[in-house]
Amino acid sequence: MKIIRKPMGAVCLAAALLTAPVAAEAQIYSGETAGVGDPVHTMFVAFANQAAGGGVNIQVNAGQTLTRSMLSGARGEVDFFSSVPSLVGFMANGQRMYETVEDASEVAGNLRSILGFQAGAYHPVTLSGSGIESWDGIAGQTVFTGPPAGSASATSEALIRIITGFEPGEDYEAVRLSWGEGYSALADGQIDMMVRPAEVGSANIERFGLSGEFRVLSIPDDMVENEEMQALFGRPGRGMMQFPGDVYQGQLTEGTITALGFFQFIGTHAGVDEEVVYQATRAFWEGLDDVHATALFLQEVTPETAFTAVNVPLHPGALRYYEEAGFDIPDELRP
Template identity: 80%
Template sequence: MFNFTKFAAVAAITSTISLVPSLGSAQIFKGETAGVGDPVHTMFVTFANQAGTADIDIQVNAGQTLTRSMLSGARGEIDFFSSVPSLVGLMSNGARMYESVEDAPEVAGNIRAILGFEAGAYHPVTLDGSGITDWADIVGKTVFTGPPAGSASATSEAIIRIITGFEPGEDYEAVRLSWGEGYAALADGKIDMMVRPAEIGSANIERFGLSGEFRVLSIPEDIVGSDDMQALFGRPGRGMIAFEGDVYQGQQTEGMITALSFTQFIGTHAGVSDEVVYAATKAFWENLDDVHATAFFLQAVTPETAFTSVNVPLHPGAVQYYEEAGFSIPDALRPAE
């Protein structure tokens, strides 16, 4: 469990960045990540910016659904992408959103990792006046759970199901929109609640406290130890986290808030050259002070957390750097000879 204290909001990063090719680079690499304001976006753009200092030019296409980005990356259609650990097994088994994708199990083996990181927590947010002050109040309400094609919506609905027993479409209305539409719908009063993965202290969450009051619902203590919740905490890329409720201005839940945390990793595919991945990895870690200055949550990125939730083999180029720099690489993450 991690405890977080107050900190200042960081400046937003633009949604689509095309890093200008340097004189020493003959190739622009394609990258995809989530939308602006998402910690996954912040991390990916930070990685791309640092790679640029080593003449590895990554064109970042933001605002993408990561289930699709991972499939495109596995197919070699893009070179770098934000990766969700929980999706690796689904792709390998052709399950859920990959059920009708014939080549998903085959291409899943092409995914390689560069580094993992702690991204944030699922925030169940409701505004003052919504009538929701407790999980039981969700019955009959409209709840934004995530985008239509992503994995976040299923996770959000699982959290609600474990805590309340409520089913979407029966006990409450689950609304699936893009992330930006979800924020706007809550602000405009078109929905009653939003479950949003975000970094602790997110400026996008904080803004609800700048014009009024809001509440982040905490996972009840008697639910934390249940088998179902522990199983959810134990899934790839998931865990339990706690943070102070007053980290946000105008937030009404007192004391510590217990939430579902999420972690991710920067991915690439086996076809990207060792030299390119080595240079990008080295540039990121050798400019770690700049990384930490980008956003508060990135201060948790250290050599000790480099392989957080990584559940695919590391790219050989990344391994080369980590060995040279003296990182302790788990044997399970070393690529097969």
Template identity: 45%
Template sequence: MLKKLTAAAFSATLAVAALPATAQIYKGETSAPGGATHAAMVAIAKIANDKADIDIQINDGQTLTSAAIKNAQGKIDFSIVPPAVYVFMTKGQAMYKKMGQDAIDASQNLRSIFAFTGGAFHPMTYADSGITSLSDLKGKKVFTGPPSGAASKNVEEVLRIETGLEAGKDYEAIHLNWGAGTQAMMDGKLDAMFNATAVGSANVEQIGLTNKIRFLGIDPEKLNSQEYKDYLKVPGRAFGEIPANTYSGQVNEASVTVPMYIMVSATRADLDEDLVYNITKAFWENLDSVHESSALLKAITKETAFDALNIPLHKGAYRYYVEAGFDVPDAVKPQ
């Protein structure tokens, strides 16, 4: 009996040894579904798997500021990073203030692959709320973004510049994750929210299907003010428009000027150069498939790959861009 068990165990060992080695799994984090930041990470992972045989598993619903520092610390391999967040990390400021020098040190390990338009902040309220302008948000409950996120800092700065209203003093700034914020809006627990997503997003459309909505725009004549010029000095910030009739239930009869934002697909400097080269090559050589995967990604083009990019390129990505003839700005070339 003992001999039979020993023989069986030996055979099982041989069978296990004959199996192919398990392929390495890489980790990526991104925001909740519904926006370009999520769609971009999904597209990167799908192309990497389909065209380069590289397995990237995505953990979504995450705060981008948290994913960025985890990426820089080497705890994950890929993330989507707002350019302003990288600035804060390199200086140990804002959401990284408590980390101080640890954040500054970690930032040295963050590298980029490409930049893309992430979307627009949709300042929205229900049409019957009595709120018709951003100034009307005084004394109201306003979702500005996740806690300790770049979005809430951005939104609250715009509200201060546009109206003079201060978060926590003149209005109640509600900080939840994006999914919870949308649900709170749909449940009638908020007076207004700034939904950060691509123009034409299904998340906003979902709200407009059940209630008429109004977008609260910025006064275009104020965009030339020194305060807004200073606001735009932070990398990744921009302004754009939500056209009339973009969403079901939208009552705005004209386009609305809103803050927009650029995002960066990022990785870590110590990730294998050939791996990042292969992912970058596969992504750009299959850009049509990327565009087909989501209408939110049609703004990704070779011409805008380095717009607002302030994180140095990974050596693997840079190698591909040189080979493919991209005009790479000197400021983001690897050292």
């Protein structure tokens, strides 16, 4: 898999599996992440499982909207959470989904990071019978762009706008549903296309090729250097990504697919004890072989990618581990 980083400047409770015995009175830390099947969920649970081996036991509350999880984390209501780099600036400036949240700017300064990772790519998926074989085919069609809350829908619509000039509600109908409803709507023919952030090789995407054929639309070569596209690639937590089309059975786009990549990080807040975060961070990296065995995309998690897309300071506990282990730590991430 070739990843190119273009620098520009339902709710279920799942306890993380314990890999070591702990005393009954051991503290349980709270954690929030996305729904099962999402790469963000996979990574967070892998982190929680490894942290348990270091004596840090995290109860994982899955199926959460990450915009809310980050706010809860910044307020100190959640100890560990999946973090979205593109949301950090919005929270700090009280913009977009945080515009009406009075304390958003104030609490944003409490956000701390542990490690970053490449989560996957935006997959514009359409079934073979939809009539959509290129981006221009979206005109007049119904497209699922993401959930009602969060940043994914805005990003999907921006991607379509840059490539085609199409506006949602004018040139095509943008539908906002939960992730699970989006998958079902495409499978049932209720929508014509779905734009879904997912890990490369996602089983949820692959399932469309098990009973038929589908297309993942590639960003056209002549759009890659477009100024607006470069700006999209350069947003926090974004980048250009390329992967082979035949990674999916039944996928019709031939050759290499160019996509909008997305990156995330595991977050915590300044109030969590330094020793707790140190032990969780140490256990994760010392158990990296187990992490790599969890999912194909997690093999991209290495010491060299530890700070990918991270745009808030490291927690002192994480920083202590990285200094001891000899990681190359960006100066801007030192608290």
